[in-house]
Amino acid sequence: MLEIENLNVKYGKIQVIWDLSINIQNQEAIGIFGPNGAGKTTLINTIIGLVKAESGNIYFEKNSLIGLETHKIVRKGISLVPQERELFPSMTVEENLKLGAAYIPEAKNKIEENLDFVFSIFPILKERTKQKAGTMSGGQQRMLAIGRGLMANPKLLILDEPSLGLQPSLVIELFQKLKEIKKTGMSILLAEQNVKQGLKVIDRGYVIENGRIIMEDTSDNLVDSEHIKKSYLGV
Ligand SMILES: Nc1ncnc2c1ncn2[C@@H]1O[C@H](COP(=O)(O)OP(=O)(O)O)[C@@H](O)[C@H]1O
Ligand SMILES: [Mg+2]
Incomplete structure (x- = not known):
């Protein structure tokens, strides 16, 4: 590919x-x-x-x-999870995730489906949807960054x-x-x-x-x- x-x-x-x-x-x-x-x-x-x-x-x-x-x-x-995570620390987990789909028309139509997929891989993010990204642990932020990358529904x-x-x-x-x-x-x-x-x-x-x-x-x-x-x- x-x-x-x-x-x-x-x-x-x-x-x-x-x-x-x-x-x-x-x-x-x-x-x-x-x-x-x-x-x-x-x-x-x-x-x-x-x-x-x-x-x-x-x-x-x-x-x-x-x-x-x-x-x-x-x-x-193609979705990139960059070396510098570039999360929005004062935004919630859910808001950060949804931004991952923001600029991709195909992903925008599948936000709920893709959220379910991300939560199936990273259940912790589902528990923390309303938490501000910046208050999460390093490991959780890393998972959020990957979750955000997945929200773009990449190949x-x-x-x-x-x-x-x-x-x-x-x-x-x-x-x-x-x-x-x-x-x-x-x-x-x-x-x-x-x-x-x-x-x-x-x-x-x-x-x-x-x-x-x-x-x-x-x-x-x-x-x-x-x-x-x-x-x-x-x-
Ligand atoms: N923006 C830049 N301007 C000039 N040199 C750079 C820049 N970014 C990286 N480099 C240099 O390019 C080389 C490769 O860096 P990089 O791609 O970041 O390697 P890695 O990700 O494997 O650590 C290094 O020598 C680094 O110093
Ligand atoms: Mg590098």
């Missing part, structure tokens, strides 16, 4: 993504693993049209995304380091939720430094270092890879 071919991205004169090619098939969960500064967020922001590609192609369901504005890309069925859900700053038990819980989301048939692109937990969610993953893909394999093979073990799993 998503095909990226020979992508190059620069900030000014500094190139941060080099000749990068990845693909995501329907219903597939894909990992983009790499250390801080590797280029994960830049790649995601380029897909979603927040950063301009220097060269290369990005196709979503065979249509090029290059040059499209972000809101048009989102409308095609592809992109998550930029959802585990960041969460205690280990919450990371495990959160990634369990991602597995539930994946079961519904949604495609997932998960950017993570937490490779150990990330590998449990994804079908296939890419390793990005210094803006280049240096490995691509199934999650089972990545778990067994010496490079992954040494550099990311600490074994």
Whole structure:
């Protein structure tokens, strides 16, 4: 469903993504693993049209995304849960969730249905609909941010380091939720430094270092890879 071919991205004169090619098939969960500064967020922001590609192609369901504005890309069925969560802290859980559907005509017609879906994945949000987002715990806010992304009714859900700053038990819980989301048939692109937990969610993953893909394999093979073990799993 998503095909990226020979992508190059620069900030000014500094190139941060080099000749990068990845693909995501329907219903597939894909990992983009790499250390801080590797280029994960830049790649995601380029897909979603927040950063301009220097060269290369990005196709979503065979249509090029290059040059499209972000809101048009989102409308095609790609939803981003950004690294900076960008919730509205003084608004309620319910208001934040509904904003996730605000700019997408198809999602606007399915608000109640999508709310039910979000609440089925994250029951805690249903208990807290009237609570102000800013008063919730870090883990709950993270779930709300993902819930908001789901309200757009996307075909592809992109998550930029959802585990960041969460205690280990919450990371495990959160990634369990991602597995539930994946079961519904949604495609997932998960950017993570937490490779150990990330590998449990994804079908296939890419390793990005210094803006280049240096490995691509199934999650089972990545778990067994010496490079992954040494550099990311600490074994
Ligand atoms: N807006 C920006 N302007 C200039 N350089 C940037 C900008 N954003 C990120 N970078 C640089 O690009 C590289 C990749 O960053 P980033 O995509 O945020 O990596 P990651 O998400 O994997 O941590 C880093 O060297 C970072 O310093
Ligand atoms: Mg990042």
